[in-house]
Amino acid sequence: MFIPTTAEEVRERGWDALDVIIVSGDTYIDSSYNGAAVIGHWLIDNGFRTGIICQPNVSDGSDITRLGVPRLFWSVTAGCVDSMVANYTPTGKFRKDDDFTPGGVNNRRPDRACIVYSNLIRRFAKGRPIVLGGIEASLRRTVHYDAWSDSLRRSIVFDAKADAVTYGMAELSNLQLAQCMRDGKDWHSVKGICYIGKEVPDGYSEMPSYEECVADKGMFSKAFRMFYENCDPTTASGLVQRHGDRYLVQNPPQRNLTPAELDRVHLLDYEDAVHPFYAEEGAVKAMDTIKNSITTHRGCYGECSFCAIAVHQGRTVVSRSADSIVEEAERIASRPGFNGIIYDVGGPTANMYGIECRKKMEKGACRDRKCLYPRPCPSLRIDHSAQIALLDRIKAIPGVRKVFVTSGIRHDMVVFDEDHGQEYVDCIVKDHVSGQLKIAPEHISDEVLALMGKPGPNVLLDFKDMFDGSNRRHGKQQFLTYYFMAAHPGCGNRAMEELREFVHTELRTNPEQVQIFTPTPSTVSSLMYYTRRDYADRRNVWSEHIPKLKQVQKDIVVKGTPVRRGSAASRSAKR
Template sequence: MTTSKNFLPVTAEEISALGWDRPDIILVSGDTYLDSPYNGTAIIGRLLQDEGYRVAIIAQPDMNTADIARLGEPKLFWGVSAGCVDSMVANYTASKKKRRTDDFTPGGENDRRPDRALLAYTNLIRRHFKNTKPIVLGGIEASLRRVTHYDFWSDGLRKPILFDAKADYLVYGMGEKTILELAEALKNGSDTTGIRGLCYYAKEIPAGYAELPSHEECTEDKDVFTKMFHTFYQNNDPITAKGLAQRVDTRYLIQNPPSQTPSRIEMNRYYELPYTYRVHPFYAAQGPVRALDTIRNSVTTHRGCYGECSFCAIAVHQGITIAERTEASVLKEVQRFIDAEGFNGIINDVGGPTANMFGMECRKKKDHGRCANKRCLYPQKCPQMPSDHRKLNSLLNSIRKTEGIKRVFVASGIRYDIIMDDKAFGGQYLDNMVNFHVSGQMKIAPEHMKDNILGLMGKPSADVLKKFVEDFYKRNKVRQQFLTYYLIAAHPGCTVQDMEDLKKFTSKELKINPEQVQIFTPTPSTYSSLMYYTEKNPFTGESIFVEKDPNRRKIQKDIIAPPEEKKPVKTVPYPFAKKKKGSNRPKG
């Protein structure tokens, strides 16, 4: 039975039972305390604990009481995260309407995560603890807002969040190596300014650092902001990146070069820490946490994605170099699930940001860093990047054959263009997916089909999609699995006519009425958000159409996925498909 003793402490009673006078480090999170490697706060907390630090967590502190003070003040520092999602994305839809539900909150009601959570939590700490220990920002909200950035919800540029929050340090990226070095430096009272993956204030620019256009210059000229973003984006590779400096008012934001990509041994360590894979009892008593259903008995095999889709922030947060675990480490985690009480024999997901990038990486990039002004997969896959699914096939086969396992699913998205490029083993991988690892529907994300929109998105052409769809259905005529397509409406450059053309394509070529359509949301530090703000193609300087009217953005979505009261467009069936109302399955 899992008890609170198996978790990091969250109450004063637990602190006392451990014999502590107070914690060394208190982690504050916008998510509930879900003790899983899918939760960044849990990873950081467990890793610091493994290094011998006394770590406690305050999840979703009450903003109207002294809840933040329930554990006292830490000896070393506060670590503050908005959670697994930027708080504004978590709280608002693409139409800027308040979300009613929150999968990371007990009970599911979206009433515990404040807007701009990093600012709110930092102010809350300082309200109750004057001249307190250093406050360290981390997580995706900190990472993506670390320099001047476009903010969709205020429709303008905001300062680097370290300045807005008035915190002391910011850890960007995944953060494990950085936080260990920072904790050691703060414990010993030593210099912190050379730690990779760290941002801080300074009055002068360190030698050898590249100066970005100032925040004021960015707000005055959109072309200057574009120039700033290019430099910022190109300096995210740990091998090639320079340190950066950006003037904000009278001081500089200093961004040290990124932390080195974790080795397999390091990745194994991060994911083999003693997680309970449960919600702490203190928070579990407050209601069910839906996120647990999504990640229960799921395994992360790797981090990073070299797809570099324009609307995706993974390149800036996790990086474009794959950091992967060994097969033995993954199997060790699977065995932990098997040994756990109540395991049903089903692994819900084996994957990462892109499931089928495990075991594939460019040797040149790993040794010498990213290529300047070149992407791995767009407009075509670089010949230096291998497409080889052998290692992934081996891993999935090993998990499937493990005693105690009934089914192994892959719920993470895949890149179908990589499958089609792998002439030797891509077919075997697709056969494995169809026969063993897909539960009814397989997720892919073409996002659009018009070449001009796909070009802005950095996605492969519709011709590749059509070839994959044909190959997929040829391989599963017996099992009758189906494809689920994720599409985006109102992306910069996209017009109503483009969506009408997409509708015709999905009906004629894909033979479906799509349901998984989302309105584009500009999130900080992506090229698509840059396009939305500047209304220009950042790579050519050409003006592009950008739909900013909320009603017309919704109209674009409704063209593909009409509201339920409207009669869906009739489509042509695949020969073997059965009709099922309101489905992504081919119609008949």
């Protein structure tokens, strides 16, 4: 059943008012792929009357007031993507299209949506606390570098004048907030939240202040490391960061969901459709991506420097039970009009399903090493047998003709799985590749890869040999789609020329999937981009900051553009 989005739907539920109202920058897709829908259904399933308002008109109060004022709090999210990332390309051009807006025209999501929606509520529907959530709020919860203003910004809780931020995936934090507010209890000790305080709680560590970070990039680097190294729920401590005469207080992270709890989240009463109230306004392209697809786990220990998943979802992979996933697949297969195809079985990285380090589960993520870089840690026992068995079960469901893995895999994990790596490749090549398999080597320059935290080109070639050999044995003509990146810190034109030569001679392809690095808030790569120093603040790291020259880097690989010697682009090639 849809979460109520109109007063009539509230009445149809037999409710006279709402406890929580969610405001989102995305349209309302009622699916486990939509964080706002997940939080809404989770709260309803736990006894809280919850409604949702999506992409409200910010010029007047007609939308934001249509459900009244919640009894407990407003829950505000920019949507599945940071609003600035959603609205602008890596070179600063406004995006005309929006996959999360009916009709596909990018005319409904404001810049800095969390701040705008909070102001809208205070203007027309004030009187209850405002709690920010979702990836925009989560990654902007402390002092952060903002590429669109090329400056450090304060915690979003200050700029939005909100009462709190729930960071991370936040099912438990939102539930506990709602329970405390309902019962009249102090909610400031709830884990996984940030709020504004006047003093430092006992046992909390103090980060360099906003003012110190603005004045000294070295202090910002120190603050970022404290932030980054206190994201694991097992080992993290509480943090504070002074802003003027007040403090941002970040409570320790909320614990991870158990597999049983994650099963419950994904089997809530979703309609797996766009709400009719919004569907009337046009098709929503995002539905094409998630249609008949299944999330098997959350979290990622890949910890790529440019990616926010490790910070937002966590470095611990929590996998659903196979029975839960099969039950969801059976539910999809039973729908009227099902075409027999499950388009994706995966997660942030499809082949991390069922693979996790036992030490990490007990003691938390290591602070002095990564799980996969430069090689997989011996404590991480990579074994693809669980995913192979899962795919076999799903494809055996009556009515299911094909099951694809389209969400991308870590090719290095496959190479280093001595017992089941080749078996996994054979499994997906034979039955689960829809013509092309996505992998993301990102680059082939050792220097750039080291800054990215990605494996070297030899591992890529080893995986390509496994994939090509499997295709020959099974009589298939399938291909690898490679995702590469331009203008990452440490990358100049010379590195892109090296990449172009590699893809032509070794991979024998002309790649089209080359993205320009976007310095998104609270990633290691954005830290390096802003400070021009590495994560440890020990050495300088050059980075291209001129949008036109970032495009030149991309064109070197995509278009084969030669670098004119003596030009500004040529000078960057020397780096």
